[in-house]
Amino acid sequence: MNILITGGAGFIGSHILQRFSKEDCQITVLDNLHSGNKANIPEGVNFIEMDICDERIIDVFEKNKFEAVVHLAAQTMVNASIDDPIYDSDNNIRGTINILEACSKTGVRRIVFSSTAAVYGDVSAVPVLEDFTTDPLSFYGLSKLTVEKYLKLYQKLYGLEYVILRYANVYGERQGDGGEGGVISIFMKLLAQNKALTIHGDGKQSRDFVYAGEIANANWLALNTENINEIYNISTQTETSINELVETLETIAGKKFAITYGAPRQGDILRSVLSNDKAREKIGYKVETSLAEGLRRTYQYFVK
Ligand code: NAD
Numbered sequence: 001m002n003i004l005i006t007g008g009a010g011f012i013g014s015h016i017l018q019r020f021s022k023e024d025c026q027i028t029v030l031d032n033l034h035s036g037n038k039a040n041i042p043e044g045v046n047f048i049e050m051d052i053c054d055e056r057i058i059d060v061f062e063k064n065k066f067e068a069v070v071h072l073a074a075q076t077m078v079n080a081s082i083d084d085p086i087y088d089s090d091n092n093i094r095g096t097i098n099i100l101e102a103c104s105k106t107g108v109r110r111i112v113f114s115s116t117a118a119v120y121g122d123v124s125a126v127p128v129l130e131d132f133t134t135d136p137l138s139f140y141g142l143s144k145l146t147v148e149k150y151l152k153l154y155q156k157l158y159g160l161e162y163v164i165l166r167y168a169n170v171y172g173e174r175q176g177d178g179g180e181g182g183v184i185s186i187f188m189k190l191l192a193q194n195k196a197l198t199i200h201g202d203g204k205q206s207r208d209f210v211y212a213g214e215i216a217n218a219n220w221l222a223l224n225t226e227n228i229n230e231i232y233n234i235s236t237q238t239e240t241s242i243n244e245l246v247e248t249l250e251t252i253a254g255k256k257f258a259i260t261y262g263a264p265r266q267g268d269i270l271r272s273v274l275s276n277d278k279a280r281e282k283i284g285y286k287v288e289t290s291l292a293e294g295l296r297r298t299y300q301y302f303v304k
Contacts, residue, residue, distance in 0.1 A: 001025040001223065004066040006052055006099060007073030008045075009036025011175045012114065012215055016070060017042060019216035028064055030057075031073060035176055052095035061102040068223055069103060069111045071096065074144075078118065081140035092143035093150075100154050110161040111151065112222040115231075117168050117208075117274055119145040126239065127208075127275035130166070130231045148231065155229055163222035163283075165215075168235035168274045172212030172294060173301035184209065184245070184295070188302040190257070191249060197257045201264035203243035208235045208273045210287075211294035218285050227282040235274035236287050245291075252296050 003020070007013050008029030013036065020027060021042065028046040041047050048060060052073045074092050075081065081088035096113075103111055118141030119134045136142045151162040171184035190197050218234045250256050279285035289297075 002028075002065065002067045003070060003223070004028050004030060004061075004064070004068075005070045005072065006030050007036065007071070007114075009033055009038060009040050009047075010072060011172070012170060012212055013072050014040035014174045015172060015212040015216040016072070016219050017045065019213070019220055023220065028066070030060065035076070037174075040174060052099055053090060054098075057098050058102045058105065061106040061108070065106065066103075067109050069099065069108055070114075070219055070223070071099060071111055072114050074114070075140070078138045078140045081138050081143065085139040088139045088143050092140070093146050096147045097150060100150060100160070103160055104154060104158040108160065110163070110223065110228065112163045112165065112219055113147060113151055115144045115148055115164050115166045116141065117166055117233075117235075117272060119148070119166060122269050126271050126273040127235075127237055128233070128273065129275050130233055130278055152229075161228045163225065163228055164231040165218055165222055165234045165279075166231060166274065167215055168208035168210045168233070168272070170212050170215055171209055172298055175212070175298070183207070183242070184298065185302070187246070187249060187257075188299055191253050191255070192299070192302045194255075195258075196260065197246070198260050198262045199242055199246070200262050200268065201242075202261065203246070204241050205264075205268060206239040206241045206271045206273065207245075208238060209240055209245070209291060209294075210234065210236050211289040211291075211297075213289055213294070214285075214287055217288070218279065218283070221279075221283040221285055225283040230278075230282065232279040232283060232285070233274035233276050234279055234285065235276045236291070237273060237276045238291070239271065239273045240291060248292055248295055249299070252292065252299050 121135035
């Protein structure tokens with residue numbers, strides 16, 4: 001398969017490149033290196049430094065005749081989207097439409113889109129199912145939800161197949177601390193540098209932390225599934241409180257954090273767990289890496 005990975009130089013992209021290297025496929029990465037790193041792209045992978053909003057994208061598609069696109073490139077920061085919704089929508093909506101236009105004009109068969117739990121907003125029931133109401137609390141969540149709707153319409157109008165993957169909080173090696181799931185990489189850095197940690201609220205708020213290797217695997221499954229034009233949550237379906245996360249980290253590192261508890265952060269969701277039943281049933285997704293194992297690998301990376 002001839003695949004374009006947009007945003008492939010980033011954190012999740014680096015795990016996807018590792019995973020796809022085991023498969024028989026030809027890969028091109030297109031990335032503007034805004035938050036990505038060229039060192040994440042192995043030798044032999046075709047790299048194009050370009051913004052997804054660039055009007056020359058169509059030339060890239062015409063020349064390379066991609067069969068499938070894994071679309072990761074995005075403005076990924078919730079706070080940045082609130083500070084600058086125009087920048088967020090330029091990257092996440094306009095940039096994606098540019099990609100979708102190129103897909104439909106050059107006969108790309110399928111696009112796999114990286115969406116997010118942020119599309120749901122603050123839902124009180126857990127675990128969250130794909131057909132729950134979507135009511136994003138940030139422009140980032142809104143721009144991702146808007147793209148999901150564009151995908152549905154491109155499918156209807158032009159037959160472009162799509163698979164939408166809504167990720168829970170992703171963590172792993174090579175993660176920056178600015179993006180969505182940054183809490184683990186922030187904690188890792190503090191722990192590795194023996195610095196104090198402030199927990200907002202009582203630490204009982206929970207998240208669904210999923211290792212980036214699972215995300216990479218889910219993207220491969222999404223490229224190959226027959227159950228297309230669907231939305232799938234990609235998660236562990238396991239609730240971990242911030243206090244439990246800290247305890248596991250301390251066990252792995254063999255040392256204690258100096259912890260202070262601060263005021264809860266405004267708008268912080270109390271519980272967040274995504275059901276992955278549908279992904280397990282329809283695309284063969286399964287969780288292979290335990291939180292302790294994923295954290296151990298991530299900690300080793302940050303210590304280095
Ligand atoms: P990342 O910032 O590490 O990767 C994003 C990549 O896209 C970077 O390499 C960046 O340089 C590139 N990029 C950004 N804007 C671009 C543009 N306009 N043109 C070309 N390239 C551009 O972030 P990540 O965590 O690897 O996220 C990958 C995708 O997964 C994003 O779409 C993000 O919204 C989504 N996602 C991430 C998480 C998470 O917890 N990390 C959760 C849900 C969804």
